[in-house]
Amino acid sequence: MAKVLCVLYDDPVTGMPKRYARDTVPTITRFPDGQSAPTPTAIDFTPGEMLGSVSGELGLRRFLESQGHTLVVTSDKDGPDSRFEKELADAEVVISQPFWPAYLTAERIAKAPKLKLALTAGIGSDHVDLQAAVERGITVAEVTYSNSISVAEHVVMMILSLVRNYLPSHEWVKKGGWNIADCVSRAYDLEGMHVGTVAAGRIGTAVLRRLKPFDVKLHYTDRHRLPEQVERELDLTWHPDVESMAAVCDVVTINCPLHPETEHLFNAKMFSKMKRGAYIINTARGKICDRDAIVNALESGQLAGYAGDVWFPQPAPRDHPWRTMPHHGMTPHTSGTTLSAQARYAAGTREILECWFSGKPIRDEYLIVDGGKLAGVGAHSYSAGNATAGSEEASRYQPA
Numbered sequence: 001m002a003k004v005l006c007v008l009y010d011d012p013v014t015g016m017p018k019r020y021a022r023d024t025v026p027t028i029t030r031f032p033d034g035q036s037a038p039t040p041t042a043i044d045f046t047p048g049e050m051l052g053s054v055s056g057e058l059g060l061r062r063f064l065e066s067q068g069h070t071l072v073v074t075s076d077k078d079g080p081d082s083r084f085e086k087e088l089a090d091a092e093v094v095i096s097q098p099f100w101p102a103y104l105t106a107e108r109i110a111k112a113p114k115l116k117l118a119l120t121a122g123i124g125s126d127h128v129d130l131q132a133a134v135e136r137g138i139t140v141a142e143v144t145y146s147n148s149i150s151v152a153e154h155v156v157m158m159i160l161s162l163v164r165n166y167l168p169s170h171e172w173v174k175k176g177g178w179n180i181a182d183c184v185s186r187a188y189d190l191e192g193m194h195v196g197t198v199a200a201g202r203i204g205t206a207v208l209r210r211l212k213p214f215d216v217k218l219h220y221t222d223r224h225r226l227p228e229q230v231e232r233e234l235d236l237t238w239h240p241d242v243e244s245m246a247a248v249c250d251v252v253t254i255n256c257p258l259h260p261e262t263e264h265l266f267n268a269k270m271f272s273k274m275k276r277g278a279y280i281i282n283t284a285r286g287k288i289c290d291r292d293a294i295v296n297a298l299e300s301g302q303l304a305g306y307a308g309d310v311w312f313p314q315p316a317p318r319d320h321p322w323r324t325m326p327h328h329g330m331t332p333h334t335s336g337t338t339l340s341a342q343a344r345y346a347a348g349t350r351e352i353l354e355c356w357f358s359g360k361p362i363r364d365e366y367l368i369v370d371g372g373k374l375a376g377v378g379a380h381s382y383s384a385g386n387a388t389a390g391s392e393e394a395s396r397y398q399p400a
Contacts, residue, residue, distance in 0.1 A: 001068040004116075005086055005091040009100035010075045011053045012398075016093060024087045031145045032206065032282055035365060038143065038348035047343035052097060057165050058346045060095075060353070061239035062079070067357060077205055077290070078395035085111075093356070094118045095349060099333040101127035101264050101314055103391035109136055121349045122147055122336050125283055125368045125378070126258040129386040133369045140369035141362055143348030143375050145202055147336035152206035153310065154335035155253050159211075161329050162279045163251070166171070169332045175212055184305070186255075186327070191215050196249040198242055198265075199256035200226055201381065207253055208234050210269075251279045257340045258285035260385035268293040271302050282308035283335045286316075288385060295325045303327075309335045313394035 025048040045051055045059030051059070057073050064071045076083040077100070084102050088094070092114050096102040104118055109132045118128045120142035133140050161167055169183035180282050195211055196219030197204040205226070208218050212234055218225070221239040231238065239245035242265060246252050252274070256262050266280065267290040280303060282289055287343070296363075297303040307329030311322060314333055323332055338344075348366070355362045365375030374382055 001070070001088055002333060003072065003087075004060075004064055004093040004095065004353075005084065006058065006073045006095040007100065008054050008056065008058070008073060008075060008097060009104035011055050012050075013144045014256070016050055016055050022048065022341070025343060028344065031144075031148070031202075033202070035145055037344060038146065038351045040347050040350040040354055042331050043347055045343075045346060049342075050338050050339065051346045052099070052121070052337050057343075058095070059347050060346075060350060063350060064353070069357070070395050075100065078392070078397070080351060082395075085284055086202040088112045088115070090114055090307055093119060093353070095119045097121045097129060097337065098124040098127065099314070099337050101391075102131075103313070103314075103388050103394070104128040104213040104223040105134035105388045105391065106386065109133065109138065117141065118186060119349060119352055120368075122341075122345045122369045123151075124257060124285065125171070126287075126387045127391070128368075129214060129388050130259070130374070130378075130382060131384050131386050134372055134374070134384055137372050138369065139356075139362070139367070140378070141352050141378075142368055143352070144365045146345040146348050147341035148198045149206055150338050151255075151335045152210060155203075155207045155255070155281055155283050156210050156331055157250055158281045158307040159195070159253065159279070160190060162258055162281070162307050162327075163188050163193070167329055191249075192215070193250040193301065194219060194248055195224065195244045195251040195253070196220060196239070198245070198252065199284075200256045201255065203239075204253075204255035204378075205230070206331050207255060216251075219249055243270065246270060246278075247273050247275075249278060250275060251281065253281040254284045254288055256284055256288065257381050258287050258387050259383045260290050260387065261383050262283075263387055264288070264290045266290065268291070271297045274302070276302055277304040279303065279305045279307075282306070282310055285387075286312035286314070287390075291321065295321045298325050298327050302400040305329065309333045313391045315397040316393060317393060317396040318398055346384040347379040 014239045044062045074083040166189040172179045194217045200220040219237045305327045308329040364376040368378030
């Protein structure tokens with residue numbers, strides 16, 4: 001029997017909801033490309049419940065304990081004295097979410113001789129040192145597509161929030177004001193702007209489709225070019241590299257995975273090639289952007305705004321400069337963990353565990369590393385290597 005170590009974010013400060021704002025969430029059976037939604041044999045939760053926090057346990061306890069396995073759930077994940085580090089030594093399976101990642105560095109993997117499966121409840125496995133996982137023969141899997149549309153919706157919301165100067169305008173209302181001139185001094189129409197996505201996978205393509213009705217000029221760059229039919233349908237302009245696309249765009253949305261090739265891709269050199277007053281939306285990974293270069297570009301006016309919900313490390317320390325830089329629309333990493341999304345990635349986590357413990361193959365679209373190499377969607381989207389360096393800074397976070 002196996003020990004499953006699950007790291008989830010803390011419960012709401014007021015306790016778990018006694019009643020939810022809505023009674024149901026829509027049931028999604030297939031995603032836009034035809035891939036079926038997660039198909040576990042059963043679930044032990046009600047969709048729409050809080051599943052991603054500690055008390056929610058991803059709805060896994062009854063299932064795992066009925067099979068004789070041990071489930072340990074904690075939010076204490078950072079530093080050598082954390083419960084995660086102490087429990088890791090004899091864990092066979094580690095489950096983590098991108099929103100509150102348990103960083104599986106090479107050093108931690110070396111301390112976990114029984115570890116065989118690192119499972120991301122959601123999308124994005126960069127919190128695992130993929131090179132170390134390859135070398136140790138650890139399987140890495142994630143619930144691909146489970147929250148892609150959730151993130152795409154968040155991107156569109158943040159683009160409009162920045163361009164229309166929504167957040168400062170809302171603050172004037174809260175302060176009792178009616179300061180129209182202050183509100184509109186940084187407000188523009190999105191219509192007619194050039195908007196480009198770095199990567200046009202599931203999330204990037206969903207963003208493009210949702211922006212098409214806004215009568216913007218759409219651009220993309222990706223290592224895998226989209227079919228000509230899709231380019232014609234959405235009237236897309238393809239660029240062979242990020243630099244050539246960023247140079248012509250008013251808004252750039254980052255939707256690529258974090259790996260050694262994309263780490264600090266957006267830096268001072270990149271910003272110098274962009275239009276003055278461009279906006280950047282980053283719901284991919286914080287480390288794709290150079291932290292201090294973002295701050296400097298906003299302060300100088302080279303960037304008109306930066307919004308996203310991804311930081312490095314996560315959680316971000318209280319003194320992280322993105323918390324206080326001008327013209328930002330940052331949130332905690334929430335885009336992919338709506339109550340709707342939680343139901344899908346919790347079901348997908350159970351599906352993967354059912355396959356793992358019964359010896360059945362895990363879907364290719366869920367695999368990142370398998371058999372000592374990048375596999376499945378991982379071979380398509382990632383490059384081998386380590387993107388966890390510096391993650392120890394997460395231990396500096398102190399809740400407000």
